[in-house]
Amino acid sequence: CEVIELFCDVDGTFPNHHPDPAHxxxxxxxxxxxxxxxxxxxxxxxxxGDRLGVVTKDGHNIFPDRQIMLFAQDVLARVPGGEIIFDVKCTRNLAAWIRQHGGTPTMWRTGHSLVKAKLRETGAPLAGEMSGHIFYKDRWYGFDDGMYAGARLLEILSRSADQSAVLNALPDAPTTPELQLRTAEGENFRMVEELKRTAKFPGASDVITIDGVRVEYPDGFGLARPSNTTPVVVLRFEADTPAALSRIQNDFRRAILAVKPGVKLPF
Known part of the structure; x- marks a missing residue:
């Protein structure tokens, strides 16, 4: 294939843009x-080079949780019943997709070292997280390698005449970007622990606390988790409709303000 290179000369000052494909x-x-x-x-x-970003011909960003869907479908065709690991920030469509294709979904804590350790512990053939780290144990060595994941993507898409159509057909839902609530050093952990202890979420179908508070609803989810590296609470929301998204955000707004009155929220 023909490759058009962009900004491939090494320059640690990154003069063109920040080198983070997750944004x-x-x-x-x-x-x-x-x-x-x-x-x-x-x-x-x-x-x-350990994270992957993907854009279609028509300009759509295929976020890593949707990339994992395509990778999982391919891996599960060879490893029936295989375990697929993903982090708490990923779309709720991912677990259903993995089950639909004969796999076992495992949600785990955010952080590439934590996801890699879980893959090693379970022997799963594939793991990934929302930041773009993709870990292949199938035909590879179980570490996060963006270039290898890109090669596997090209291998899968080479079977189809319209690559963008394949990617755009992956399940999607109204979602927010990763939002950050800035706090004092260490306060992010205290806030989330207090949410775990006291917050109530009427209408929730499940509350997952392996990494912060992820509240599952029949029509969406909300997440609040403390960043491991900076003093922020990371927030993310997804729902079937914009109205449901707003309702879930309102639930979290109420819960967070009960823990920290007057805090300036990023949504």
Missing amino acids: PENLQDLVRCLQETDAELGIAFDGD
Whole structure:
């Protein structure tokens, strides 16, 4: 295939944009290249090449949780019943997709070292997280390798005439980007522990506390978890409809303000 390179000269100052493919603003040059050339697919890597970003010909960002769907479908065709690991920030459509294709979904804590350790513990053939770390144990060595994941993506998509159609057909839902509630050092952990202890979420079907508080509803989910690296509470919301998304955010707004009155929320 023909490859059009963008910003492939090594420069640790990153003069073009921040090298994080998890954020759509860092993929705009890739989107423009797809619009202006005959290229059919855009692939982006972070600064050390262990995370993958994907953009379709029509400019849609295929977030890592949807990438994992495609990878899982392919792996489970060879490993029936295989365990697929993903982190708490991923779409709720992912677990259903894994079951639909004969696999066993396992939600786990965010953090590439934590996900890699879980893969090693379970022997799962595939793991991934919302930040773009993809871990292949199937035909590979079980570590996060963005370039290898990109090669596997090309292998899968080479079987179809319309790569964008395959990617755009993966289940999707209205969702927020990763939101950050800034706190004092250490306060993010205290806030989330208090949410675990006291918050009530009427209408929830499940409350998962393996990493923060992830509240599952029949029509969506909300997440509040303390970042492991910076003093922020990470928030993410997803729902079947915009109205459901707003309702779930209101539940979290009420719960967070009960723990920390007057705090400025990012939603």
